[in-house]
Amino acid sequence: MTASVFFGCTFIAFGPAIALFLFTIARDPLRVIFLIAGAFFWLCSLLLSSLVWFITVQISNKESSSQQKGLLIFGVVLSVLLQETCRFGYYKLLKKANEGLLMLSAEETMPISIRQLAYVSGLGFGFMSGAFSMVNILADSVGPGTIGIHGDSQHYFLSSAFMTMAIVLLHMFWGVVFFDSCEKQHWWSLAVVVISHLLVSCLTFQNPQYVGSLVPTYIIVFLLGLWAFFCSGGSLRNLKLCLTCKDKDFLLANHRPR
Amino acid sequence: RGRACGGLVAVVSPCTSKLVTSIQLFLFFCLSDVSCNSVAQKIYVELNNTVPCVRLLNATHQIGCQSSISGDTGVIHVLESEADLEWPLSKGPNPPYMVLLESSLFTKSIMMKMKNASSRVAGVVVVQKTSPPEFSPHTTCPNENTGVYTETYDHNLAHCNTTVWNPRGNGLSYEEFDSPVFSLKEDNETEVIKQCYFDHNRVVNGSGLQYPLCAMQLFSHMHAVTDTATCMRRSSMDFSTSPVMVCDPLGGYNVCAFIRPYNSTAFGHKENESVVILDSRAFFLEDSTGAEGSVSGFVTLLAAAQALREATQEAPPTRNILFAFFHGEVFDYIGSSRMVYDMKNNMFVIDLDNVHSILEIGQVAVRSGTNLFLHSDPVSRRNNTVHDEVTNLVKNLQSSTAGLNFSLVETDFSQPLPPSSFQRLLRARAIPGIVLADHQTDINNRYYESFYDNAAHLNLTYPSNLSPEEQLEFVTDTAKSLTEVATAVARALFKQAGGNNSQVNKINADPKTVTQMLYGFLVRSNNSWFQAVMAPELKDILQPNPPQYYVGVAKSSHQANALTYLVQYLLANLTGTATNLTQSQCKKPDELPNESTYLYSYLWVQGVVPPNSTQRESFCVRTAVRLVKAVSPAFDLGDYISKEYSTWTKSQWKFIKARIFLVASRDLEMLTLGVGVAVLFTSLLVTYFVRTKADVLFSSVREPNNAAY
Numbered sequence: 001m002t003a004s005v006f007f008g009c010t011f012i013a014f015g016p017a018i019a020l021f022l023f024t025i026a027r028d029p030l031r032v033i034f035l036i037a038g039a040f041f042w043l044c045s046l047l048l049s050s051l052v053w054f055i056t057v058q059i060s061n062k063e064s065s066s067q068q069k070g071l072l073i074f075g076v077v078l079s080v081l082l083q084e085t086c087r088f089g090y091y092k093l094l095k096k097a098n099e100g101l102l103m104l105s106a107e108e109t110m111p112i113s114i115r116q117l118a119y120v121s122g123l124g125f126g127f128m129s130g131a132f133s134m135v136n137i138l139a140d141s142v143g144p145g146t147i148g149i150h151g152d153s154q155h156y157f158l159s160s161a162f163m164t165m166a167i168v169l170l171h172m173f174w175g176v177v178f179f180d181s182c183e184k185q186h187w188w189s190l191a192v193v194v195i196s197h198l199l200v201s202c203l204t205f206q207n208p209q210y211v212g213s214l215v216p217t218y219i220i221v222f223l224l225g226l227w228a229f230f231c232s233g234g235s236l237r238n239l240k241l242c243l244t245c246k247d248k249d250f251l252l253a254n255h256r257p258r
Numbered sequence: 259r260g261r262a263c264g265g266l267v268a269v270v271s272p273c274t275s276k277l278v279t280s281i282q283l284f285l286f287f288c289l290s291d292v293s294c295n296s297v298a299q300k301i302y303v304e305l306n307n308t309v310p311c312v313r314l315l316n317a318t319h320q321i322g323c324q325s326s327i328s329g330d331t332g333v334i335h336v337l338e339s340e341a342d343l344e345w346p347l348s349k350g351p352n353p354p355y356m357v358l359l360e361s362s363l364f365t366k367s368i369m370m371k372m373k374n375a376s377s378r379v380a381g382v383v384v385v386q387k388t389s390p391p392e393f394s395p396h397t398t399c400p401n402e403n404t405g406v407y408t409e410t411y412d413h414n415l416a417h418c419n420t421t422v423w424n425p426r427g428n429g430l431s432y433e434e435f436d437s438p439v440f441s442l443k444e445d446n447e448t449e450v451i452k453q454c455y456f457d458h459n460r461v462v463n464g465s466g467l468q469y470p471l472c473a474m475q476l477f478s479h480m481h482a483v484t485d486t487a488t489c490m491r492r493s494s495m496d497f498s499t500s501p502v503m504v505c506d507p508l509g510g511y512n513v514c515a516f517i518r519p520y521n522s523t524a525f526g527h528k529e530n531e532s533v534v535i536l537d538s539r540a541f542f543l544e545d546s547t548g549a550e551g552s553v554s555g556f557v558t559l560l561a562a563a564q565a566l567r568e569a570t571q572e573a574p575p576t577r578n579i580l581f582a583f584f585h586g587e588v589f590d591y592i593g594s595s596r597m598v599y600d601m602k603n604n605m606f607v608i609d610l611d612n613v614h615s616i617l618e619i620g621q622v623a624v625r626s627g628t629n630l631f632l633h634s635d636p637v638s639r640r641n642n643t644v645h646d647e648v649t650n651l652v653k654n655l656q657s658s659t660a661g662l663n664f665s666l667v668e669t670d671f672s673q674p675l676p677p678s679s680f681q682r683l684l685r686a687r688a689i690p691g692i693v694l695a696d697h698q699t700d701i702n703n704r705y706y707e708s709f710y711d712n713a714a715h716l717n718l719t720y721p722s723n724l725s726p727e728e729q730l731e732f733v734t735d736t737a738k739s740l741t742e743v744a745t746a747v748a749r750a751l752f753k754q755a756g757g758n759n760s761q762v763n764k765i766n767a768d769p770k771t772v773t774q775m776l777y778g779f780l781v782r783s784n785n786s787w788f789q790a791v792m793a794p795e796l797k798d799i800l801q802p803n804p805p806q807y808y809v810g811v812a813k814s815s816h817q818a819n820a821l822t823y824l825v826q827y828l829l830a831n832l833t834g835t836a837t838n839l840t841q842s843q844c845k846k847p848d849e850l851p852n853e854s855t856y857l858y859s860y861l862w863v864q865g866v867v868p869p870n871s872t873q874r875e876s877f878c879v880r881t882a883v884r885l886v887k888a889v890s891p892a893f894d895l896g897d898y899i900s901k902e903y904s905t906w907t908k909s910q911w912k913f914i915k916a917r918i919f920l921v922a923s924r925d926l927e928m929l930t931l932g933v934g935v936a937v938l939f940t941s942l943l944v945t946y947f948v949r950t951k952a953d954v955l956f957s958s959v960r961e962p963n964n965a966a967y
Contacts, residue, residue: 004931011934019941145919233956
């Protein structure tokens, strides 16, 4: 639509991701490396699902709309499953890498904990997923026109940006929960991650009823965020302490020499 | 670019696919052979059949239109009447506007009002519909500074003081516009634009306009500015091996044919040779078919050339005859000034001393009565020799109309010549000559140099139940009258060239040829006759509509435009001889004893398809027709501010396109930006907070034996 829409949508879609990157990842080179590796793994899953999609589309009957719709649903489900598989693959790789890193480094403790790796890899997945979702749309939003001449909804750019933000955050939360449940061998929570991913993707079939897809998605974001918070060691007590600024007392209390 | 796409991101990227529009679903559907910018396809509708107004420059001015470098966008407004101009010019709340008007509203007053309000009018789009009663965008006195009537020649006749030749001219073509002006035909695309306008831009009674509004963007940025000298200087400043040209000189090729050919390499004066020139102008402007303006003239000339063929081969007249078709005459006589220059500088096979007399066929198709008129130049006729010759020519012409349904009348003695190529030859030498036209004083053509000068203007009507091939053969009334003119011209020319008087009555033009030529040039160039006379490698220039008439730029390679080739091959067919040469012999005829490429040119043409087969019977035509380069001498001389020769150039451009889309309100855009900035700041703050308190927030991680609680 113009430059203002371009910047507005960029900030909406990637604002949280940029903030997280700047404040938590940018200073630590190891985290940056794992972030990029995570992004790469997401790209691998995209490549595989694209390949399957391309082949099935070419051999399908292009005239039949029901077949195309079914093909799309199949594509979405397959892509989600492949992404989660790649996440699992990345987890396994990181476990092995951590052992190797420990052997190589001089310190006794691991330079980066598995929890931090979960967060970083989830964010990496989120970055790449968001980029592929959003960049094409952002490029077209710079022009003078907006969507609608063929009768489509005008709020396309805005809702795409919000959806991308949700996806980025979700990937981060999924990463945390996934790695945690793999560590603790809680396979049911793994299944919940996969199911929620499928649910969010299938919610997008509601478009262009954007309210119908965005609102449930943000509810899921909130719920998963809470779960990830608890998985990574948070608790309501800590939250209350932080918010009422009694944290300093807490820390001092903890470090009282015995 | 082909790209297969994964499914999760189906949420955010729509794709176009004709089957999906019925489903309220965005399919992510990229085929390998479809340009996959599907979001852009949801936003923009590209308009493909547009004709832009481009920038032309001459020694002193630039004319035409241009857009800004990133295109001009405006909210579409369909103009319904002249009073409706208030809306885009002052009342409308969402400037700038892109004004869409029908051709009946395309007048000088409306265009000048829009030109003056260029901050509110982003561009103009003209939809060609019904013809107005009269419209001529040319000036009232065409080519007034480059004809023969200058201040020094005769003060009273200069600048159309005695006769204004084109009184309906409004000079619109010679104005300069800062905003783009495009022209559209009335077809599906125009319907889409009007539908978009009616859906989004109409003011409902009482309430204001609701965003989103339908808008259009036009790109027609021109590289050249100011005048020819500036753009030529800028073009030559690039010192690389392939200089980047910013503008191109206008030009093309003249088509010439002698009855008795000369050695084409021997330039200069020919002893004891006397030539009668028969010529016609090719006054062409963009998108104008010039039916009356030029086609009538050169079709008559072609028919006369064909009529003369038999007689001149049996009993060759004393004097030679040159058939000349001058190209680009509307732009200050490019073709004829070039020929005169070549003759004066010994770069043509004859020179000015060899020219005995000239007969020019002007606009001859729109008669008001049964007379045609003979125009001559009063100033040169003050000389007695010239006067006698002209009188003799008039006598020959008038006696040639015996038995025909019209007569030739001389115009008033004190009246100057109308704008014609003959004026350029007169400017060099006082040669006796006559211009034949259908008008006595000002021209009869109400659509001079405009896109309404087409087949309908000449009343070329065919019965509706005829197929295209039958229409080709149908002899219209216009064709019949032009045939008579051609017969008279051919007979007069034969007498003027000293031919045997007893042969004169056998000279007759063929009405079938004339009507086929009129059909091919004005209705449909892709017909069986044109296919038969063209070369195989050129058959693609024949289209199912009239050929393109614009004087193109003079390309350095030997490529003429469609019209030049058509005239060349038709003249070859009508005046040349078919030979028995094979295709390879036709390419190299010098090896054969009786053939010579110095005298003739050999063209391999497709020929007709015999009734019982599918193969064309191609053959080799030996003809005296030559193409002569027609670029203004000013460019050879490097004199870009010349007052003597044409200095017209056409600007170059990168791309020209038009598209329509919806625009959103400024408020929505600012809201989006505001929300984005707010989200960014909030996330920065929250992240900072979380990071500083991370020890506390995630403290349950600590091993139990480290805690003291």
